Amino acid sequence: MLTALIWIVALVFPKAGLNVGDVPLTVASVVVMVYGAFHFVYPGYPPRRRDESRRFTRVHLGLGWILILSLVANLGSLDTVDLTTWLLLVGSPLAFHAGLRTKNTKRVLVVVLGSTAVVGFYGLAQNLFGVSETAVPGLTHIYGEDLIRNNPIRTASGTLKSPSFYHNGNLAAAFLLSGLGFALFASRVDRRLRGLAVLARIVIMADRSFIGNRSWTRRRGHDRSRR
Secondary structure, eight states: OOHHHHHHHHHOOTOOEETTTTTTHHHHHHHHHHHHHHHHHSSSOOGGGHHHHHHHHHHHHHEEEEEEEEHHGGGOOOOOHHHHHHHHHHHGGHHHHHTTTTTHHHHHHHHHHHHHHHHHHHHHHHHOOOTTTTOBBTTBOOOOSTTTTSSSOTTSSBBOOTTTTTTSHHHHHHHHHHHHHHHHHHHHHHGHHHHHHHHHHHHEEEEEEEHHHHHHHHHHHHHHHTO
């Protein structure tokens, strides 16, 4: 259950957090790295996944060595943001080790499909009511940042591309397309997931229809954000 909650935080609220100085600190990045590090130290993998862990660890160590060399070579020119990015690159792969403990495929599908539906619904809300009007600082985006100015969500025409809970509209769309793959596959794993899979597909298709009509829906959000 704890693993499912962590996945929900990472998938649905990737930008929940606040600025610490010049560094955006998100709940998802901290929780995932800490949880991943715990399972790296205390694996408890099913026997059939131990070899996978060993192979991935070798790759991770190689990545870590390259990153350490780059850190040493550029140490004098790095600022706080650069160091934070470095730590994320080193620490984020640890989440793979936590994933190896997953034994319940149905739970994974429920979390991914549910997260897809939530992200899609919030994207629709942004289209209908405006990006700024539906924002909750600290939850839907970093607390203390200007959602419109500090995120690449404005198009060349001046309209806003709804980011949902993500950094920009492209990342949100990529997540929804990934969720669509799970939605098409879910009913083959368990027929009881068909209803949730259909809901996720409907939300994704609805978001796509809004993208096709964003000339007015996104402009509407843009106009509101400038009042």
